Amino acid sequence: MEMDYYKYQALGNDYIVIDPNKSNLNVMNENVKLLCDRNFGIGSDGILYGPIYENEIIKLRILNPDGSEAEKSGNGIRIFAKYLIDSGYVKDRAFQISTLGGTVNIEVLDENATLLRVDMGVASFLSEEIPVNGALREVINEKLLIGDHEYRINCVTVGNPHCVILCSDISERLAKELGPKFESNSIFPNRTNVQFLKIMDKNNIQIEIWERGAGYTLASGSSSCAAASVAYKLGLAENKMKVHMAGGVIEIEITSSGHIVMTGSVYGVSQGFFHKDLLKRVNGKIDARRVIKEKKT
Numbered sequence: 001m002e003m004d005y006y007k008y009q010a011l012g013n014d015y016i017v018i019d020p021n022k023s024n025l026n027v028m029n030e031n032v033k034l035l036c037d038r039n040f041g042i043g044s045d046g047i048l049y050g051p052i053y054e055n056e057i058i059k060l061r062i063l064n065p066d067g068s069e070a071e072k073s074g075n076g077i078r079i080f081a082k083y084l085i086d087s088g089y090v091k092d093r094a095f096q097i098s099t100l101g102g103t104v105n106i107e108v109l110d111e112n113a114t115l116l117r118v119d120m121g122v123a124s125f126l127s128e129e130i131p132v133n134g135a136l137r138e139v140i141n142e143k144l145l146i147g148d149h150e151y152r153i154n155c156v157t158v159g160n161p162h163c164v165i166l167c168s169d170i171s172e173r174l175a176k177e178l179g180p181k182f183e184s185n186s187i188f189p190n191r192t193n194v195q196f197l198k199i200m201d202k203n204n205i206q207i208e209i210w211e212r213g214a215g216y217t218l219a220s221g222s223s224s225c226a227a228a229s230v231a232y233k234l235g236l237a238e239n240k241m242k243v244h245m246a247g248g249v250i251e252i253e254i255t256s257s258g259h260i261v262m263t264g265s266v267y268g269v270s271q272g273f274f275h276k277d278l279l280k281r282v283n284g285k286i287d288a289r290r291v292i293k294e295k296k297t
């Protein structure tokens, strides 16, 4: 039976899938904010909008709770791949999904498609590709002044932008306090995702995450790829490592050709229909902006 939405989570990073072949909801800016709002809406770390078919290619759009569009989402891609299998769009155990940040190869590792492997492509540290303002360079161990404190940043793109800060100690509090200051710093023309990275040993790292357009999340696939790429680039970790996050562990392997292969779990949560009252709001009959503002006051 066709539903309005399908909810999944990957290590506590939860997404709502809205399928344009089943729901005619327009996922505009305000609608996304309302749907993702954990009090006035369904609540999630973002919206996965697809499958959008272009010839044989399956395209996915990734929307953050603030309405911004992301080029890539590691957990989002694993969730969407599971949705494609659960819904019968895909029958194979290996297939591709196209995102704004590039086309990725998916491999389903278990019967119920709860463990998936994704080749997230090759990382780039080049300022112009991330992007980071200033002269063309690799943004490695670079000074950045935030307030009156000087930090060392390592920036990388895996399709979406990331800023990784090495720390001896990390915490949720640190991510929530400093994350926003890096996310919107003027050197990032498209803003950035932020990870605070602690090296545990050569095959284990730990990160706390502040996501662009989403804030603090329990896990992030692209953040895991970004932090692992930095740890490996700096010679602080080997090419195979576990990334430990508040929501759980993702395994990363950086291949000899530089591809970042991510393996992690995904689980369905719920599926359902929008209540007519919510539909009135998301279709603009009741101003969604007012609803969100109500929450802020």
Ligand SMILES: N[C@H](CCC[C@H](N)C(=O)O)C(=O)O
Pocket (backbone or CB within 6 Å): 013, 045, 046, 062, 064, 069, 070, 071, 072, 073, 074, 075, 076, 160, 161, 193, 211, 212, 213, 214, 217, 219, 220, 221, 222, 223
């Ligand atoms: N907020 C991110 C997209 C979601 C990334 C994260 N949830 C993941 O699993 O990669 C961005 O604006 O680039």
